[in-house]
Amino acid sequence: MDIFVxxxxxxxxxxxxxxxxxxxxxxxxxxxxxxNFAQGELAMFATYICWxxxxxxxxxxxxxxxxxxxxxxxxxxxxRLVIRPVENAPILTIVMVTLGLLVICNSIAGWIWTYVQKPxxxxxxxxxxxxxxxxxxxHDLGEIQVTLLVLLCIYLFFRxxxxxxAMRAAAHNPVSSRLVGIRVGCMLALGWGLAAVFGAVAGMMxxxxxxxxxxxxxxxxxxxxxxxxxxxxxxxxxxxxxxFIVGVVENLVGTYVSFIGTELKFTVALAMIIVxxxxxxxxxxGTTVVKRV
Amino acid sequence: MSGRPLPRxxxxxxxxxxxxxxxxxxxxxxxxxxxQVYIYAIAILGLxxxxxYNGQFSLGHGAFYAIGAYASAIMMDRWNIGYGxxxxxxxxxxxxxxxxxxxPALRLEGLYLALATFSLALAVPQILKxxxxxxxxxxxxxxxxxxxxFGLPLNPDQWLYFVTLAVLVLLFWxxxxxxxxxxGRAIVAIRDNHIAAEAMGINAALYxxxxxxxxxxxxGVAGALSASVIAYVAPDSFNVFLSVTxxxxxxxxxxxxxxxxxxxxxFIQFVPNWAQxxxxxxxxxxxxxxxxxxxxxxPFGIAGGIRLLWTRATRSRVEPEGRSAVPTQAHTTx
Numbered sequence: 176m177d178i179f180v181x182x183x184x185x186x187x188x189x190x191x192x193x194x195x196x197x198x199x200x201x202x203x204x205x206x207x208x209x210x211n212f213a214q215g216e217l218a219m220f221a222t223y224i225c226w227x228x229x230x231x232x233x234x235x236x237x238x239x240x241x242x243x244x245x246x247x248x249x250x251x252x253x254x255r256l257v258i259r260p261v262e263n264a265p266i267l268t269i270v271m272v273t274l275g276l277l278v279i280c281n282s283i284a285g286w287i288w289t290y291v292q293k294p295x296x297x298x299x300x301x302x303x304x305x306x307x308x309x310x311x312x313x314h315d316l317g318e319i320q321v322t323l324l325v326l327l328c329i330y331l332f333f334r335x336x337x338x339x340x341a342m343r344a345a346a347h348n349p350v351s352s353r354l355v356g357i358r359v360g361c362m363l364a365l366g367w368g369l370a371a372v373f374g375a376v377a378g379m380m381x382x383x384x385x386x387x388x389x390x391x392x393x394x395x396x397x398x399x400x401x402x403x404x405x406x407x408x409x410x411x412x413x414x415x416x417x418x419f420i421v422g423v424v425e426n427l428v429g430t431y432v433s434f435i436g437t438e439l440k441f442t443v444a445l446a447m448i449i450v451x452x453x454x455x456x457x458x459x460x461g462t463t464v465v466k467r468v
Numbered sequence: 469m470s471g472r473p474l475p476r477x478x479x480x481x482x483x484x485x486x487x488x489x490x491x492x493x494x495x496x497x498x499x500x501x502x503x504q505v506y507i508y509a510i511a512i513l514g515l516x517x518x519x520x521y522n523g524q525f526s527l528g529h530g531a532f533y534a535i536g537a538y539a540s541a542i543m544m545d546r547w548n549i550g551y552g553x554x555x556x557x558x559x560x561x562x563x564x565x566x567x568x569x570x571x572p573a574l575r576l577e578g579l580y581l582a583l584a585t586f587s588l589a590l591a592v593p594q595i596l597k598x599x600x601x602x603x604x605x606x607x608x609x610x611x612x613x614x615x616x617x618f619g620l621p622l623n624p625d626q627w628l629y630f631v632t633l634a635v636l637v638l639l640f641w642x643x644x645x646x647x648x649x650x651x652g653r654a655i656v657a658i659r660d661n662h663i664a665a666e667a668m669g670i671n672a673a674l675y676x677x678x679x680x681x682x683x684x685x686x687x688g689v690a691g692a693l694s695a696s697v698i699a700y701v702a703p704d705s706f707n708v709f710l711s712v713t714x715x716x717x718x719x720x721x722x723x724x725x726x727x728x729x730x731x732x733x734x735f736i737q738f739v740p741n742w743a744q745x746x747x748x749x750x751x752x753x754x755x756x757x758x759x760x761x762x763x764x765x766x767p768f769g770i771a772g773g774i775r776l777l778w779t780r781a782t783r784s785r786v787e788p789e790g791r792s793a794v795p796t797q798a799h800t801t802x
Contacts, residue, residue: 279756
């Protein structure tokens with residue numbers, strides 16, 4: 176039983192990371208109908224920037240916040256320069272462009288910071304917490320808190336600010352939004368910026384666990400895909416819940432199903448994606464998009 | 469590219485003859501590289517059939533390449549089956565697997581199919597390592613290169629070069645015939661307008677799964693050839709970047725084009741070699757820049773660019789339409 180609770184908690188902790196990245200994917204999908212295959216790599220890149228800032232002598236939280244700022248600007252710039260020219264192109268073209276971004280980020284990170292694994296500091300105390308015999312890693316608990324805090328901020332932003340409302344409107348109905356004076360192009364760029372921020376949070380939270388290297392986010396991204404698919408690409412709340420579910424399932428399956436262990440982790444994610452797509456392609460909370468043909 | 473049948477046949481024959489003289493002028497290493505080009509070209513043609521002509525995504529064709537390679541390697545290593553026999557077996561195996569994967573893929577439109585195949589590509593190395601008993605785990609399987617039969621005075625590299633060239637010519641001929649016939653029209657019609665195609669009585673579901681299977685079979689045969697040519701298979705050489713590489717070759721060569729597969733293969737074989745001199749990471753940065761650049765400037769790839777120049781030069785009627793990645797039917801007759 177103790178093991179079970181422990182696995183669930185660490186599942187929730189990794190789930191929080193998947194949730195952040197899945198949320199980034201969903202934000203971009205909702206605004207522009209694109210799945211950003213480079214999301215994980217952008218997050219990895221941001222994490223490297225944070226690492227460099229810490230190495231340059233900045234305290235952790237200062238580096239953390241400046242990285243979020245840099246990630247936001249980076250996301251906006253990428254949308255403006257790279258995505259905008261192909262905005263109205265067929266899906267294949269946009270997928271290709273994001274794949275191009277993926278390999279560019281990956282190789283430039285390897286170029287600048289080499290492929291050697293680097294330890295990444297955790298802002299939380301080393302000492303684990305103990306509640307009746309069950310030991311929780313402080314980093315796990317901290318991760319969950321950070322994720323929940325980020326989610327709360329996003330919720331408040333989209334629910335209670337005029338800018339959040341404008342962004343939702345632009346994603347939901349670009350033409351009408353433009354008619355009431357919302358600058359749809361700007362909103363899309365903002366969406367990319369915010370998505371880059373969520374990705375950066377995910378990257379900086381997962382790096383202490385996995386150690387920093389250019390292929391840091393490959394595995395996280397496939398789970399984020401699974402989370403977004405499970406929750407539904409059209410539902411931000413669903414993607415978050417999907418992230419937590421995927422994290423817990425991953426940990427429990429790894430612990431209790433002996434023939435899978437940790438060696439077939441990606442296959443579990445693949446199986447989840449395919450099963451969800453076959454049984455309920457819109458995900459748990461997604462809505463069917465009705466298209467006129 | 470759009471000449472009359474006879475001059476074109478003569479041109480193609482001259483190309484094949486020129487390719488046949490390469491073993492006697494190039495070093496073994498260069499020859500090995502060209503065998504690799506032909507192998508990539510076969511795999512990319514498979515991808516072109518699927519993505520370019522049928523309009524279905526696959527970001528995971530490396531998986532079928534891996535299945536072909538491992539099927540061939542296991543047959544040669546365990547059961548001492550001749551490499552020649554492993555090729556059709558690998559092809560049929562991938563045809564079946566691809567067809568089965570294509571069935572659920574029918575329900576997945578565009579992006580979701582991309583997602584599913586992308587996760588497939590990520591999962592493959594792990595699956596290969598898991599079945600250690602068959603695949604030799606992360607050590608892989610070491611094979612030996614076959615010698616030339618009938619006492620031909622060729623070394624193994626030269627002989628394998630001729631084998632890959634022969635398979636290439638055969639598969640390209642089959643592919644061109646497939647696309648020219650009734651089936652080819654149906655495949656393209658499904659891409660251009662799914663609903664209209666079904667209204668014309670085309671069984672879109674069957675055709676889409678079949679194309680997935682055929683495409684996987686091409687890529688599987690390419691993988692099987694690579695097992696013989698490299699004489700080694702290991703799980704980590706079939707990672708997600710292999711799938712992306714094939715896709716890049718396909719896009720840069722020209723998606724809906726048969727000749728494009730060869731241009732794409734030349735690109736993905738030789739550009740990284742040159743780029744490697746700059747830095748270990750440079751090939752991928754260059755791939756990425758080329759990929760994005762081609763999407764902006766030459767969405768029809770090298771083959772499309774050549775065709776455009778040719779049409780301009782001969783002042784023919786065909787003009788490219790719009791900036792779409794998938795060319796319209798007018799461009800698909802190479």
